[in-house]
Amino acid sequence: MVIILGLRIKFVSIRWKLVSTYLLLIILTLLLIHTFISESIRINYVNEKKVHLLSQGNIIADRVANHNKNSNDMDALLKGYSKEIKSRIMIVNKKGIVLNDAYDVLKGMKINHWEIQESLKGKSIAREHQLKGYGKTLYVTVPIVLNNKVYGAIFISSSLEKVYGNVNKIMRNYLLLAILCIVITGFISFIFAHVIATPIEKLTEGIKKMHQGKLEQKVEIIGNDELTNLAQAFNTMSTKLFQVDQQRKEFVGNVSHELRTPLSAMKLLSESLIYEENVPIKTYREFLKDIASEVDRLDKIIQSLLALVDIDKGKLELNYEVTYVNYLLEKLIHSLKPIAVQKKISMNFVYSEKIQIGLDRVKIQQALTNIIHNAIKYTPEGGIVEVFLYSENGAAVVEIKDNGIGIPKESLPYIYERFYRVDKARSRSTGGTGLGLSISKQIIELHQGEVEVISEVGKGTTFYVRLPKNMNVYS
Incomplete structure (x- = not known):
C-alpha cells in the first residue's frame, strides 16, 4: 500500500x-x-x-x-x-x-x-x-x-x-519519425520538467522545515527567472522570520526581566513592611513611593505593548484637533527636563515661527516623548539635547539633536523594528525594551508624516519628524 x-x-x-x-x-x-x-x-x-x-x-x-x-x-x-x-x-x-x-x-x-x-x-x-x-x-x-x-x-x-x-509507405516513415520526435520530446521535456520542478521541491522542503520550527532556511537556485525571484523572496522571508523570532525570544527574555525586576522589588518592599514591626511612617512613605515607581515602570511596559497591539489590529484611531506644535513641545520638554537635570544635560527648544496644524495631540506627544527621552537616555552627563521647530516644503519639521553615543551605521536600518535594540546590555540597564521607536514611527506615519535619522557613533544623533501642514482634521 x-x-x-x-x-x-x-x-x-x-x-x-x-x-x-x-x-x-x-x-x-x-x-x-x-x-x-x-x-x-x-x-x-x-x-x-x-x-x-x-x-x-x-x-x-x-x-x-x-x-x-x-x-x-x-x-x-x-x-x-x-x-x-x-x-x-x-x-x-x-x-x-x-x-x-x-x-x-x-x-x-x-x-x-x-x-x-x-x-x-x-x-x-x-x-x-x-x-x-x-x-x-x-x-x-x-x-x-x-x-x-x-x-x-x-x-x-x-x-x-x-x-x-x-501514401501508406510515406506515412509509415512519418510514423517512425513521429515516434522519434515523441521520444526526443519526452527526454527534453523531462529535463525541462526537472529544471522547473527541482526549485519547487527545494522550496517545498524549505517550507516543511520552517513548519517544523527551523526558520533559518536558504534555498539555492541558479538562474534569472521567476523561480529564482521566488527563491530570493523565500530566502528574504526566512531571514526576516528568523530575525523576528530571535528578536521575539530576546524580547520575551528582556520583558520577563523587566517585569520580574519591579515585581521582585515590590514584593521585597511590601514584605519588609509586613514582617517588620514598629516601622516608622517615614519609611512607609519611602517604600510606598518606591512601589509606586515600580508600578509606573510596569505600566509603561504594558502600555507600550498594548499600543503595538492596537496598531497591528488597526484599532488605533486618531483624534485630530488643531494644535500649536510650539506649545505641545514646550510642555513635553518641561515634563522631561527633570530627567535631563539629573544627568546634567542641557535642553534647548528653538523655533522660528508658530506652527499650528491638525494632529492627534496625545499620540504625537507620545511619539515625540519616546524620541526625546531616548536622546536624553543615550546622551552622557554634561551633554546637550536640542529641539528645533520649523517649516520645510509644506511640512512642520521637529528636529531632535543630541551629542550622545550615536548609532552604528549598520544598525540604522533596523532601529524602527520591534524589539530591536542597538546595545542590548546598555538598553537593559536603562530599562529599554526596543518598542519606543517602533511605536513612534507608526504613529507619525498614521499622521501621513515621516521620520528620518542621521547618526554617527561618538558624535550624536539627529531625528527629523515631518508632519504635513495641510492635514484635514475633519476627514
Missing part, C-alpha cells in the same frame, strides 16, 4: 504533470499533422493520376476518332496504350456496348456506368471507386468526338492501390 501511494505521489507530481502535458501536446500536434499530410498527399497523388489518365484518354479518343484501320489494329493500339499507362482501356459506342477491350473480356457486352453515360453526353469524368476484390479503382471516361458529334467514349479503369500504397 505504501509503495502504491509512493508511486501515486510520484506520478502526480508537477514533474510528471509537465512531462505528460508536453507529450500530450506533441502527440496531438503530430496526429493533426499526420491527418493533414496523409490526406493532402492522397488527394495530390489521386489528382495527378486523374489528370494523367484524362490526358491519355483524350489522346486515345483523338486517335480513335481519326483511325480508319480495322478492329484488330484498334485492339493492338489499345493494348499498347494499356500497357504504357498500366490501366485497362475500353472503347464504348453510343449504346454503351464495348467495341474494344484491352483485356479481351467485355468485348461485345453493354456497360452502364454513370461515367460512361456522362461521357456520351460530351463530358470528361474521373471518379474514384471502392471495388470488391480490386480495392481502390479510378474510372476515367472521355468522349470520342468527331465534327462536334459524340460517337462513343473511352473508358479507362486504373487501380489506385499502388497510389495508396505509396
